Structure formats: C-alpha cells, structure tokens
Amino acid sequence: MILDGRQLANKIKNQLANKIKLLDRHPGLGIILVGDRPDSKIYIRMKKKACLKVGIKNFDVSLSKDVDKETLIDEIEKMNKNGNIDAILIQLPLPKHLNEREILSKVDIKKDVDGFHCENVGNLTLNNGNFNAPCTPCGCIKILDHYGIKIQGKNVVVIGRSNIVGLPLSLLFLHRNATVTICHSKTKNLFEHTKKADILIVACGKPQFIKKEHVKKNVVILDIGINKIPFDNKKGYKLVGDVNYDSVLDKTLAITPVPGGVGPMTIAMLLKKTFFLSQTVTNPLSTMISTSNKSNNV
C-alpha cells in the first residue's frame, strides 16, 4: 500500500477551501524569513502558494541575514498584535547569530502554528489536551489514521530525535499507546532496532539509508527524508528519501513515497492548523490531531 500524501493533502486542502470560502473573515498566516537561503525561499514559496489556494491570507516579512535580534523580535511582536494574523511561522533555520529558542519563545502561544514554543512543547510532552504539535509529526499521524493503520501497541522505531520531527513525533506515538524506541547518531547496532519495528520512521537525513535487509516483513514505513542526489550521469538530480524505496517496497505493508508522501502533508497541516487557530482565538488548538484513535476524519 502506498501512503499517498499528495492525494490526502489535496483532499484536506479542498475541504479547507470549502470551509474558508464561507467565512466572513479569512484566516491570516504571518511568515517571517530571515536571510536568503535558497531552500528556505523554496519552502516559503510553496507555503504561500498553498495558502492562496485555500483562501488563507499571507502577511510576509523578509529580513536581511544580518538583522539584529531586536528588529526581528519587533516584527514578531507586531504580528502578535495584528488581529488579521491568526498564525505565525518563522522559517528555520535562522542565521547563527540569532538564538532560535529565544526567538521562537517570542511568538504568542495562541499563534504558534508550528508548535515550537516551549510551553506548547511542554503540553505536547504532558499530552495536555490543548497543544499544538509541529506540522510534520501531525502529518505523519494523520496519514496513518487516514489509511486505517493502527498505532496502539505497535513497536514504533523513530530514527532521528530533532525538535521538529523525531522527538515530537515520538511523543505523539507514545500518547497513542505505541511502544516507542528513539534512535539517533549515537545508537549502537541501529539495525537491530529497525528490524523490530512494526512502524519505522526514518528522519536521519541520509539518502536511501534504509534497505530491505534492515526491516522486517510487513513493516509500515514513513520516510521523512528529502535528499537531492545526482541522476542520469550527473546531468540532473532527483529527490529521494532516507529509505531505499525500491529495495524495501516488497517487504512493506505500507510506505510513504518521496516525493509525494510526508512532504505535502506537512504543508496541509500548516494550512489546517492556521484555520483552526483562526477559529479558536482565545485558546491554543483544540486537539486537531486526536491523541485517541476515535476519529479518522482528515
């Protein structure tokens, strides 16, 4: 079974567009880009395009890569106060002279669409009901739910422990009653862990790292990686994940392709979360991502 993130993301976007066109006031997303990293600019262009498609207004600010902290915080605070902005996204990574943690903590928690605010992280850890998890982990759980893949009681192995993907996703799986193993660069005998996984999450940033000999039969794989590799005798490049798709395919019960798997889901979750925040002005998100398995709504 191919877990088609593009198709599901389109379904979610269509549902959102239909809801938003009935609203008097359209949701607003504030986007702050610092510097001119080409990859960040591509991501922001994709996010803006997706917003427009569903009727979410963009409010974007670009700052030079040597902007001082005070100017950046001032822009965040303007967005915090702006009643037309429901959600604020600060494109990461920030230039090295800025302390990401300090900057992210300046975003009003009620507009923290990425779930990077410390208090949101605390609520996620404690499974506090009203929390906002980062977009990629939300997209991962959503796609499993959509395809009816059960999580409770499963051995989930997560490779990668970043604050954006691996760690928050591990916590979401734990709250859904999976038995979770978190692996990373210091893990010894990694493949002894991957071979035990019922659900394997690969977010280690190594192109086509996981192959058929590393997984058991009927594994479910979510491939978070997006890597450019040379192609056609270096005349071009292609995008591949952290999993060698062709190698593992026959052994999987289900797998997300790259591209077209988790990537589109990340953007769909950003849109959906922005919409939710616009509907719950005084509270952080109601659990859009269910931490029980009651609802399979997209």
Place this chain on the structure above:
Amino acid sequence: MILDGRQLANKIKNQLANKIKLLDRHPGLGIILVGDRPDSKIYIRMKKKACLKVGIKNFDVSLSKDVDKETLIDEIEKMNKNGNIDAILIQLPLPKHLNEREILSKVDIKKDVDGFHCENVGNLTLNNGNFNAPCTPCGCIKILDHYGIKIQGKNVVVIGRSNIVGLPLSLLFLHRNATVTICHSKTKNLFEHTKKADILIVACGKPQFIKKEHVKKNVVILDIGINKIPFDNKKGYKLVGDVNYDSVLDKTLAITPVPGGVGPMTIAMLLKKTFFLSQTVTNPLSTMISTSNKSNNV
C-alpha cells in the same frame, strides 16, 4: 554492585549541610499539602525532616481535602511572593476536584523545584540548558554517574511513562545519548524489550514484577517501585520494589535495592535543588543534572 542510594544521599546531604551553614540566609522550601492521605503525610514528614537536617527552612501549609481552587492558588501565590521561600513543593496527588495541571502551572517557574511546570517540561524536552527535571529522574541519573555507569549509546528500556518518573527520565536518558525505549501498560511482548536492555528502569507499580528470566546478563537495573506486601504470615509487611531483587541479583552488573536505592536519592535531589534555586534567584536551575557526562560530582 549494589547502587547504594542511602549512602550517596547521605553524602549529598552532608555536603549540602556544610555549604548551607556558611550562608547568611538559609534556603526555604514551601510545602503545600491538600487533604490527609496517610502516604502523602508520611512523604511530607520525611521531606521536612531531611530539610531540617541540612538547614533548609520549611514553610508548610495544610489545606483540607475539600479546599476550593481559589484558596489553594492564593496560598501558592503567597509563596511565590515570599522572599524567604526559594522552592515550592505541592504534594501530589491532589484531590480529584482540583485540576493538577492548572494548579501546578501557578507555581513561579523560578521556584518550581519539582519541575512539573509546563514550561520546565518543555525545556526538559528540548534539552534547553536551564531546566529543572523532577526529583526522582534526577536521582536516577545522579546515582548512575556516581557509580561511573556510562549512559551514552546504551539501550535503556523504561517501563512506565508517568509525568513524574518514566517520561522525564526517558528524556534525560535521551539527552545523554542513550537509545531509549518507553514501555507501558499497552506494550505487547514487554519481556522482548526488557531482555534487550543494558539499563532497565522499572516504574510500573507491580510488586516484584521483573524476574531473572526477563533480563539479560550484566544488566543495570534501577527499581523505582515501592510496594508494601504482607510478610511473616501476614503478621507484618515489608517494602519491595517492582523487581524481584533476589531473583535478578546474580544476573545484574548493578542494581538499586528497595528500600535504600532510588527513594533516598529523590529526597536528596529535592534538597539539592532547593539549595540551587536559593543560589540562582533570577534564573531557573543551571543544569544541576549535567546533560553531558563531564562531571561526576555528587
């Protein structure tokens, strides 16, 4: 090797007493007890006694079990403002009509000695440098460091995912570069996980649950359980852990006994953290529990 928590706790307490007697102003611990649960009263008596022994002043408040939320919050806020109080402990569990999360969030984060405040939990999850982890997890890491047991790269299996022990301890181990598996009541084939553990943490509240057939040779075991079981033909009772100590002993490289293992360390950490908070008035804890392995100081 027996990991003697009582001995180490005494060493820590003596060091603290020596430091505190040189201070002009003694650290102060605010303690709030709601209701009259016998176990809570015993714990508080032990904590108060330990405070007195090292020179920490107690400021304790007892409230009836049907106290309303406003009265309780009022008492917390008085302690937040009281310059003689450096650390505040709210004895859990609270009666059911009170929302623990809401109440714990009222404690000034700079006085949150138990590390239960949502923002502290967020900082612990993110390994943010200045965070305060709960006392029992701190005690577990401390005792391993003291006995020179390496954590990095080890397979750590934690049974139990409570917000007080299992989950924060899993995060501390992860930040120390262990590969962490979190097991719980919904875990299937639990013993397949326990048999892989280099370090096994048992916090499931089942008396003498783990036996020799569930662990591999040379495992290190931290037994968090404290259970009363009938003894001597029900004429008395004795305290046992969640591990069958006699059964596993020969297979272990190291183990904490019950009593005398993790329990005394929890109280020693409370004292040590109270002292630290008294020395860092404007900031949450500097990392008293190192998240690197550089220091083996007690």
